Amino acid sequence: MVKNDFLLRVLLFAGLFWITKPFCKFFGLFIGLNYEYADWMGIIGAIAFAYYAHSILFKYIEKSIVKYGEMSTTVRWLLYILVGLAMFTGFIALFNNFIYSNDPRKLMQQFLSGSWLEMLKAFGLLLLAFFGTLNLTRVLVKKITIQIAPNSSTHNNNTLNQAKPTGNSTPAQLRNKNDKSTIHGSAEFLPTSKFNQRYNQRTDKEMYQQFEQTGGYVIQPNVFKYLEHTHMITIAGSGQGKGTTAIIPNLLTRPQNSWVVLDVKGENAAVTARFQKETGQHVFIIDPFNVQRSIGATHGIPSSGFNPLIVGKYLPIEEISDFAAMIAEMFIPEANKNTKGDAFWTDSGRNLIKAYILHILTNKDIKDKHLGLLYEWLRLDMEGQVRLWVDMSYNELTKFAANEIQSLAVGGEKTWLGVLSEARRATAFLESPLIRNSFKSNDFDPMALQTSNTTAYIILPERNLNTHKTWLRIVFGTILRLCNFTAKTRVNFLMDEFPILDRMDDFLRAAAFGRGQKISCWFFAQSLSQLKDIYGEEGLNTLLANSTLRQFFGMNDSYTQEYVSKLLGETTEWTSTTTEGNSSGTNSNSSMTGILGLSPGSSGSGTSQGYSTGQTEQLIKRPLMTPEEVGKLRKQFILMVNGDKFLIDKYPYYHPNVYSGRYDPNPYVQ
Numbered sequence: 001m002v003k004n005d006f007l008l009r010v011l012l013f014a015g016l017f018w019i020t021k022p023f024c025k026f027f028g029l030f031i032g033l034n035y036e037y038a039d040w041m042g043i044i045g046a047i048a049f050a051y052y053a054h055s056i057l058f059k060y061i062e063k064s065i066v067k068y069g070e071m072s073t074t075v076r077w078l079l080y081i082l083v084g085l086a087m088f089t090g091f092i093a094l095f096n097n098f099i100y101s102n103d104p105r106k107l108m109q110q111f112l113s114g115s116w117l118e119m120l121k122a123f124g125l126l127l128l129a130f131f132g133t134l135n136l137t138r139v140l141v142k143k144i145t146i147q148i149a150p151n152s153s154t155h156n157n158n159t160l161n162q163a164k165p166t167g168n169s170t171p172a173q174l175r176n177k178n179d180k181s182t183i184h185g186s187a188e189f190l191p192t193s194k195f196n197q198r199y200n201q202r203t204d205k206e207m208y209q210q211f212e213q214t215g216g217y218v219i220q221p222n223v224f225k226y227l228e229h230t231h232m233i234t235i236a237g238s239g240q241g242k243g244t245t246a247i248i249p250n251l252l253t254r255p256q257n258s259w260v261v262l263d264v265k266g267e268n269a270a271v272t273a274r275f276q277k278e279t280g281q282h283v284f285i286i287d288p289f290n291v292q293r294s295i296g297a298t299h300g301i302p303s304s305g306f307n308p309l310i311v312g313k314y315l316p317i318e319e320i321s322d323f324a325a326m327i328a329e330m331f332i333p334e335a336n337k338n339t340k341g342d343a344f345w346t347d348s349g350r351n352l353i354k355a356y357i358l359h360i361l362t363n364k365d366i367k368d369k370h371l372g373l374l375y376e377w378l379r380l381d382m383e384g385q386v387r388l389w390v391d392m393s394y395n396e397l398t399k400f401a402a403n404e405i406q407s408l409a410v411g412g413e414k415t416w417l418g419v420l421s422e423a424r425r426a427t428a429f430l431e432s433p434l435i436r437n438s439f440k441s442n443d444f445d446p447m448a449l450q451t452s453n454t455t456a457y458i459i460l461p462e463r464n465l466n467t468h469k470t471w472l473r474i475v476f477g478t479i480l481r482l483c484n485f486t487a488k489t490r491v492n493f494l495m496d497e498f499p500i501l502d503r504m505d506d507f508l509r510a511a512a513f514g515r516g517q518k519i520s521c522w523f524f525a526q527s528l529s530q531l532k533d534i535y536g537e538e539g540l541n542t543l544l545a546n547s548t549l550r551q552f553f554g555m556n557d558s559y560t561q562e563y564v565s566k567l568l569g570e571t572t573e574w575t576s577t578t579t580e581g582n583s584s585g586t587n588s589n590s591s592m593t594g595i596l597g598l599s600p601g602s603s604g605s606g607t608s609q610g611y612s613t614g615q616t617e618q619l620i621k622r623p624l625m626t627p628e629e630v631g632k633l634r635k636q637f638i639l640m641v642n643g644d645k646f647l648i649d650k651y652p653y654y655h656p657n658v659y660s661g662r663y664d665p666n667p668y669v670q
Contacts, residue, residue: 305441
């Protein structure tokens with residue numbers, strides 16, 4: 001609540017009243033009322049309008065002060081214009097009376113009838129409003145004081161004394177901007193205007209060019225954009241708008257790079273694919289389960305297939321074995337090794353898959369190379385397996401692996417069947433004809449991401465995540481491996497629901513070294529605890545430390561709320577304590593006279609009462625935001641950039657006049 005708000009309300013009401021009254025009166029005359037009734041209509045109509053309009057303006061001013069810590073230029077000029085118009089209206093009225101009332105007797109008659117008196121009153125009120133507003137504006141701009149309800153109280157009661165101290169403290173993000181004390185901490189939220197000053201040097205005339213002809217990340221549509229190529233992480237709970245306020249706005253801004261989008265629901269492709277294509281991007285939608293068709297996407301772009309083994313033709317021969325090992329690790333992750341007993345089966349199963357993939361990649365007699373062959377080979381009978389091993393023994397890159405496999409099989413049927421069972425389990429998702437057909441197609445060549453502006457949407461419906469997650473891991477692992485080459489075009493990964501991939505060390509390496517290879521990753525997760533469970537404390541710190549931009553909002557779990565609160569740091573603020581106390585007491589005395597003291601003498605009694613009050617102020621340490629305050633963020637998000645902290649309003653892509661005409665209907669937003 002702003003101090004002296006009554007004066008501000010009166011000024012706003014008076015200005016709006018005198019502006020509106022002539023128009024309401026004119027409307028009354030226009031509809032046929034006589035002069036007297038039209039005058040009453042002008043008064044009543046102006047009062048009604050001024051009442052509602054001044055409340056709206058006052059709330060806007062108060063919101064501006066709370067948000068920015070000062071009166072914004074827009075609000076200041078709004079007050080100037082308001083009072084200026086009111087004065088202009090009064091001057092016009094006075095001018096008309098002077099010009100059209102040349103008869104002194106008529107002027108006197110008007111004065112005595114009250115019309116001149118009314119104008120003098122109006123003129124006086126307008127002058128008061130003008131100078132009062134100027135003074136109030138100066139006070140508000142220089143010394144903003146926000147009154148916050150008490151947040152603590154203590155009571156101390158006893159029979160003789162009762163004290164009632166009350167304490168008032170101000171939340172850190174709303175502190176008086178003139179209080180510069182940092183004795184207990186210096187964390188603070190910077191005004192949003194500082195974002196463009198520090199990270200986005202531009203003039204207003206350059207705004208359109210900035211958003212449409214530069215790379216980087218859109219932080220808020222048409223307002224903030226971070227121009228440097230870096231990594232970013234967003235943590236927000238389910239249904240809080242990660243897609244509508246972060247992912248889709250970036251895909252609706254004219255692209256200058258390549259995009260790889262993890263699109264679990266197919267929402268991003270449905271809304272943005274047409275625009276991406278119209279801007280000249282080469283657009284591929286890898287959607288083996290035809291999600292786009294089932295949700296009614298209108299962009300008209302057909303689904304593409306992707307054969308990971310196509311990457312083999314770009315690799316030198318000495319890197320082929322490592323590439324086969326990478327794909328095998330996507331089938332059976334290292335993280336699956338829980339005990340020493342499990343390690344033998346998982347390692348042996350992974351090595352078997354690696355050997356078969358390596359043979360597919362390097363056998364010149366195999367013209368149609370795809371992972372469907374791996375599925376078929378692992379399900380050959382023993383006679384077919386032996387023939388395959390013999391064939392592998394003639395391949396320079398697989399002959400040693402073939403010997404090891406044969407030794408394993410000869411060593412015991414039970415052992416061989418256990419290893420084979422592990423490999424078959426890991427490749428079971430390839431049983432799906434849709435997945436096998438997608439792996440056979442060469443529609444999408446990931447090398448295009450680095451040579452020309454290309455956008456690839458990778459879609460896997462939620463219902464298939466548990467059974468076909470490996471397909472996602474293979475696709476992203478392959479693209480990341482190929483992006484390790486020197487690229488002409490930067491590749492930006494938008495990883496919505498990133499934790500569903502489970503642990504992928506390639507992304508940790510990309511976070512640490514990807515910027516030098518023209519790779520930028522934007523990771524999205526529902527909580528930090530998700531990432532901690534998958535990557536551990538060290539992996540979580542790697543992702544956070546290498547993300548120049550960190551965005552948080554709508555967080556529901558306590559671990560994330562506490563982590564973010566600590567990440568924001570602590571600040572120093574004033575708290576005041578007022579004590580009130582009262583005390584009371586009684587006393588009596590008596591004396592005896594006479595030689596032996598047996599004769600009555602004198603006696604007396606009295607009462608005393610006291611009242612005291614006092615106020616103390618002290619600087620205290622307080623979190624910039626408590627965990628509870630962090631968890632309540634819904635309409636704003638916390639943005640941390642290189643140690644700077646901002647609170648920025650959220651705007652969805654469908655906010656009026658932002659991306660009108662660029663997006664297609666969203667099947668998930670009614």
